[in-house]
Amino acid sequence: MAPLLEIQHRDPGSRARTGVLNLAHGQVRTPAFVPLATKGTIKGLEPREVRALGYDMVLGNTFHLFLAPGHELVKDQGGLHEFMRWEEPIITDSGGFQVFSMGHGTVADEIKGRAPSGSDRAGAILGIEEEGVRFRSYIDGGERFMAPETSMEVQAALGSDIALAFDECTPFHVTREYTERSTERTHRWLDRCIAWHDEHQPVGQALYSISQGGVYEDLRRAATRHVAQTRAPGVAIGGSLGADKPQMYEVVDWATDELERVAPDKPRHLLGIGEVDDLVRGVELGIDTFDCAMPTRIGRHGMALVPDPSRRWRIDLTKGRMKQAKEPIMEDCPCPACSQGFTRAYLHYLFGAHELTALRLVTLHNLAFIARLMADLRGAIATGTLPQVAAAIRAGAAPGALATAAA
Numbered sequence: 001m002a003p004l005l006e007i008q009h010r011d012p013g014s015r016a017r018t019g020v021l022n023l024a025h026g027q028v029r030t031p032a033f034v035p036l037a038t039k040g041t042i043k044g045l046e047p048r049e050v051r052a053l054g055y056d057m058v059l060g061n062t063f064h065l066f067l068a069p070g071h072e073l074v075k076d077q078g079g080l081h082e083f084m085r086w087e088e089p090i091i092t093d094s095g096g097f098q099v100f101s102m103g104h105g106t107v108a109d110e111i112k113g114r115a116p117s118g119s120d121r122a123g124a125i126l127g128i129e130e131e132g133v134r135f136r137s138y139i140d141g142g143e144r145f146m147a148p149e150t151s152m153e154v155q156a157a158l159g160s161d162i163a164l165a166f167d168e169c170t171p172f173h174v175t176r177e178y179t180e181r182s183t184e185r186t187h188r189w190l191d192r193c194i195a196w197h198d199e200h201q202p203v204g205q206a207l208y209s210i211s212q213g214g215v216y217e218d219l220r221r222a223a224t225r226h227v228a229q230t231r232a233p234g235v236a237i238g239g240s241l242g243a244d245k246p247q248m249y250e251v252v253d254w255a256t257d258e259l260e261r262v263a264p265d266k267p268r269h270l271l272g273i274g275e276v277d278d279l280v281r282g283v284e285l286g287i288d289t290f291d292c293a294m295p296t297r298i299g300r301h302g303m304a305l306v307p308d309p310s311r312r313w314r315i316d317l318t319k320g321r322m323k324q325a326k327e328p329i330m331e332d333c334p335c336p337a338c339s340q341g342f343t344r345a346y347l348h349y350l351f352g353a354h355e356l357t358a359l360r361l362v363t364l365h366n367l368a369f370i371a372r373l374m375a376d377l378r379g380a381i382a383t384g385t386l387p388q389v390a391a392a393i394r395a396g397a398a399p400g401a402l403a404t405a406a407a
């Protein structure tokens, strides 16, 4: 049987590696960016369009699909692949991030010894217990409960290729003591996820553990070692990664340094990170897959990705200076928006008129940009040119065949 991650090339100067993830619904070329299909769709696009951009895997959201339409319904419809008509691999998150995100305020209040506030609003967290988490549904206000076993059961019903263990996602501002206690609970929850997975053996599903430990070096390193040494065949890096980019890179560096030591062959997923410079740094630090709302979310708000580090790789098409701009978002971009010659002025007008076509075109452009960036990074690792290609991207080179140009 092929290994879960087949590493084909390693960069001699960093922890970067390229290869393929062998999953039940096909292979994923790594390092890869994974677009979000949060509620069972990449907002505005059809699966074949996402595939044509060069994506091998999408991410479905356990928390949202649990609340609506419900995992039993999705299972009855043949599973998430069949339901959303995406035939390639799917990764599902555990639901932990969403459950704990909506409770950040309440959790913080509890830690500071204040009475919980806002717990009566829809989507509030009601209690974190050893058994699991009680929360209020943002859809109907009803009380719901999610335990590690619930998360596993939902992900098994969805039929994803990769399931993530249920974890407590601690916010940035919690204390070290809270982070330590929470991380220990996450490890007990991981044991329960592994036990559930062993007992029910969902067909064709690989379970990833999640490394927590916050921004504390000893906690993050110990947590990463702990989860990497369990039977879960992959590891995701989650939780608070810091207040800014330098701190985030440092936290990821601690985690992949430990992984390189104790589980060098296990695939590594970095949760919720996906800006252009973060993807380049993450690849150098040895991350195999990334997911992030950024390219699709900013696209829907009129922001398009361009090779310009001084503007954080983006332009705002809704700004007045775009009103008469005759050029496409990006010259020589093969995406459906630029290759058909739609001008910045046209997209500016469409956003102003709230036309859905604008959202679609910019989402297609942004996903095409990131897909080509990842292809460049994979090619660079394979041809031994990662330092040059990474430097070129950071300096503002347009993605697309950079690796072959550098080689």
Ligand SMILES: [Zn+2]
Pocket: 329, 330, 333, 334, 335, 336, 337, 338, 339, 365, 368
């Ligand atoms: Zn384009």
